[in-house]
Amino acid sequence: MILACSAGGFKILFNMLSVLPSNLPIGILVVIHRNARYETNVEESIMAKSHIKVKVAEEKEQIRPGTAYFAPAGYHLLVEPDRSLSLDISEPVNFCRPSIDVTMQSAADIYGPGTLAVLLSGANQDGAQGMRAVQHAAGLCIVQHPEQAEIKTMPEAAIKLGAADLVLNNEELITFSQQLDNYLRGDQSWRN
């Protein structure tokens, strides 16, 4: 699963991560736009609240279930065919590095229909192309409802591109996260 946000999306992302069940059978890649120049301790503050393991992604690290890997500031985060992570410091994409598009495209390449992408609030267009790649790979694309996003540009761009399978409000995003393991077992009860 890729969980991505930019401006205004941090709070809902934090809330989603903190309700994910500890026995989650999948790994999570988290991409947040942030300035490489300033130290942030986002990972630590989430770790304190969450049931799953939270860390900064290290290159050539194997993706493990029940763990959230944050893209380090200033690097793109990619998935290798052997399901390890790799970092890339090539050109920013749409002025973003890490780029949500890059991580989603790379994950869709590897996980295909097993890819699950969630795009939250943000002030630019990053993520829309990535969501489309996930959709082409027959994965599931979830977008935060633009009206509930603090900044709706990013979710709206994905919806406009037709790359949203589901548009969920904040409450539904939380329920979905709480019951993610049910969903992964094919149980659709979270939708009610």
Next chain:
Amino acid sequence: MSLSFEHLEELIELVNHVHGFDLYGYSRASLKRRVSRIMDLYRLDFPALKDNLINTSGFFNRFLIEITVNVTEMFRDPAFFVALREEVFPYLATFPHIKVWSAGCSTGEEVYSLAILLKKQGLYERSFIYGTDINSKVLEKAKDGIFDLRKMKAYSDNYLQTGSDDSLSEYYTARYDAAAIHHNLRKNILFSIHNLVSDGVFNEFQLITCRNVLIYFNAALQEHVFNLLYESLALFGFLCLGSKEALRSEQLKDRFRLINKKQNIYQKIA
């Protein structure tokens, strides 16, 4: 243009057979992105890409430029240069000669940054910096020592953040939209081709920087390069990796002392 991982393996074989260039140890996810980019750029599908690589003279060089990441800055990661100045240079100052190797130097921004830092500390006159890359085109640009003036603004900002007491503009001359690095900074610098995958040790260094190169290699190739860098270091010489590239080689760990964990600076001790 779509490219599968199977295509990518086929391409790696082809490039090795036709051009003798070894891409086997490159991380696939990044390489796939770069190759897809070339296909988009030149509007080639996979058969046409192969055809060009085999039959079009000069295409391979362009291919090589595009697959390697040539994004660099002067004083990229200012905190790294602070660590270098405060934790490494006092030690380097005790050596009669300081040979520096910037491995994977691309267009030379880091080499000139090192030159400026050495100059500021009064060490430049007994230093010699080698900048190497696999790419002759970027090395030509590095030799020119002329950079886009618009980029200098960000570089000046980086330089300021290293806690310097002067301005970056002391070291270049601005003409129109270009900034030319001063000649007195260039005299102890040599740029040349070197491939970390296939070339060996070519000198013995007191300081090696190899930042954001290893992230593009798989674990086996990283191990090979660690060995090459180790062999290229003088005893008590320093190795600087990118901030996300820790020295993981079990075999070499005991032969290095960690100088700065955050900046991944190591000293060879055995």
